[in-house]
Amino acid sequence: MSTANPTEFEFSFLEEGFSARDIVEQKINESMTDDRDAFYVCDLGDVVKKHLRWVRALPRVMPFYAVKCNDSRSIVMTLASLGSGFDCASKTEIQLIQSLGVDPSRIIYANPCKQVSQIKYASAHGIQMMTFDSEVELMKVARCHANAKLVLRIATDDSKAVCRLSVKFGAPLKACRGLLERAKELGLDVIGVSFHVGSGCTDSMTYAQAIADARCVFHMGDELGFNMDLLDIGGGFPGSDNTELKFEEITAVVNPALDKYFPADSGVRVIAEPGRFYVASAFTLVVNIIAKKVIMDEDSISDDEDKGTTDRTLMYYVNDGVYGSFNCILFDHAHCLPTLHKKPKPDEAMYPCSIWGPTCDGLDRIVEQCDLPDLQVGDWLVFENMGAYTLAASSTFNGFQRPDIHYVMSRPAWQQVQQICSQGLPAPAEELNLFEVSACCGQESGEIYICYAKELLCRKFPVMARLNT
Numbered sequence: 001m002s003t004a005n006p007t008e009f010e011f012s013f014l015e016e017g018f019s020a021r022d023i024v025e026q027k028i029n030e031s032m033t034d035d036r037d038a039f040y041v042c043d044l045g046d047v048v049k050k051h052l053r054w055v056r057a058l059p060r061v062m063p064f065y066a067v068k069c070n071d072s073r074s075i076v077m078t079l080a081s082l083g084s085g086f087d088c089a090s091k092t093e094i095q096l097i098q099s100l101g102v103d104p105s106r107i108i109y110a111n112p113c114k115q116v117s118q119i120k121y122a123s124a125h126g127i128q129m130m131t132f133d134s135e136v137e138l139m140k141v142a143r144c145h146a147n148a149k150l151v152l153r154i155a156t157d158d159s160k161a162v163c164r165l166s167v168k169f170g171a172p173l174k175a176c177r178g179l180l181e182r183a184k185e186l187g188l189d190v191i192g193v194s195f196h197v198g199s200g201c202t203d204s205m206t207y208a209q210a211i212a213d214a215r216c217v218f219h220m221g222d223e224l225g226f227n228m229d230l231l232d233i234g235g236g237f238p239g240s241d242n243t244e245l246k247f248e249e250i251t252a253v254v255n256p257a258l259d260k261y262f263p264a265d266s267g268v269r270v271i272a273e274p275g276r277f278y279v280a281s282a283f284t285l286v287v288n289i290i291a292k293k294v295i296m297d298e299d300s301i302s303d304d305e306d307k308g309t310t311d312r313t314l315m316y317y318v319n320d321g322v323y324g325s326f327n328c329i330l331f332d333h334a335h336c337l338p339t340l341h342k343k344p345k346p347d348e349a350m351y352p353c354s355i356w357g358p359t360c361d362g363l364d365r366i367v368e369q370c371d372l373p374d375l376q377v378g379d380w381l382v383f384e385n386m387g388a389y390t391l392a393a394s395s396t397f398n399g400f401q402r403p404d405i406h407y408v409m410s411r412p413a414w415q416q417v418q419q420i421c422s423q424g425l426p427a428p429a430e431e432l433n434l435f436e437v438s439a440c441c442g443q444e445s446g447e448i449y450i451c452y453a454k455e456l457l458c459r460k461f462p463v464m465a466r467l468n469t
Helices: 021-029 044-057 074-081 091-098 116-124 135-144 174-183 203-221 247-261 275-280 325-331 413-421 428-436
Strands: 010-016 039-043 061-066 083-089 107-109 129-131 149-153 160-163 189-194 200-201 230-232 269-272 284-298 312-318 353-357 365-372 380-384 402-408 448-452
Touching: 010 021, 010 413, 021 039, 021 284, 021 402, 039 044, 044 061, 044 247, 044 275, 044 402, 044 413, 061 074, 074 083, 074 200, 074 413, 083 091, 083 200, 091 107, 091 116, 091 353, 107 365, 116 135, 129 135, 135 174, 174 203, 174 275, 189 203, 203 230, 203 247, 203 402, 269 413, 312 365
Parallel strands: 010 402, 039 402, 061 083, 061 269, 083 107, 107 129, 129 149, 149 189, 189 230, 230 269, 312 353
Antiparallel strands: 010 448, 039 284, 160 200, 284 312, 284 380, 353 365
């Protein structure tokens, strides 16, 4: 699908009664030749539902989507149309978001360690909000960006997170007063505090402690004469429901902590930097078995005609791996397990298996051990929840190309986007009805609609969308 036009993205409508999994089946059926490349199906409607879920659960917290998680143009255009802000970490990410017409006020340059030339770029393009956690960063900003609105990133206890970030970023509490004093000496404007409890957080109380710590830093800022009015509670929110810590368990801690330390009448605006929350479950990756190896158990002494499932181990090789989409295994500590395209028979034998990527590197192992039936070259495996930290960090090592992405959205979800663009967020009852409504327009399920998002949500984000049939 072409994305050459910077204001254009395209998707297929899901017709009534169809799901993204039906599109997976359709694409597999279309790939009956030997050219059975891996591919993604992305349900943009799932992103819309996640946004509505966020607004319901965290009504005071405006999401600034972490672009690094998945920088697909269709994803960021969908979120821009819904009114999201954006957490950018580099010049390239800023360029992507501003190419959509997003107002600079909806961007936070949330990288505490920035290259000088990129600070100058941010200044030249109206990006004012940016994070810092050291005196050196303050001095760079003082030289390059006189209008910066600085956010002090503090360290948190992320010992219970899957991916710890405070080992690299964040100022300890005992260093914050000195940093604020230095900012004052340099004539810089510090407007708030940010933190990140770590990606894959497993303890919701970490948020409560971090919010309490942020309140302490706000007190320091008040004493030094700063008008601090922004709290950024970072990321760490799960993107699927099969995680140890559920999203609503986190919000059940965050909301009372905000009410206690930053009540609604405090004048403090609260934002967050969700990434995987929005995109993980929207993407399904489908890979094809390109090779197979059978390892017989030489110690098996059974003479039975049916030796069961312990006489062999199967090695399956597929056409995507850890240098591609499955880099999340190395970088994001992900555990990826496949589901079968074809449902196995009730009495079908299962064998211990490993799954490997296509490259010439022994590191390229996707699954160390799982139980699967005796599959053949040309069969398909399906991996769900593959939207976060997969495509964004994938490479073309060994010449293996990234999978194509097929974007889909249901008509009710598209109606929801249009309603939000024109009227703002619906009441909960309206939201439910809109997703349940039938929307049969007599179009074929494969019809492609090209949607043009020229401006963004509400007064600063009015979307004008049209369908090109």
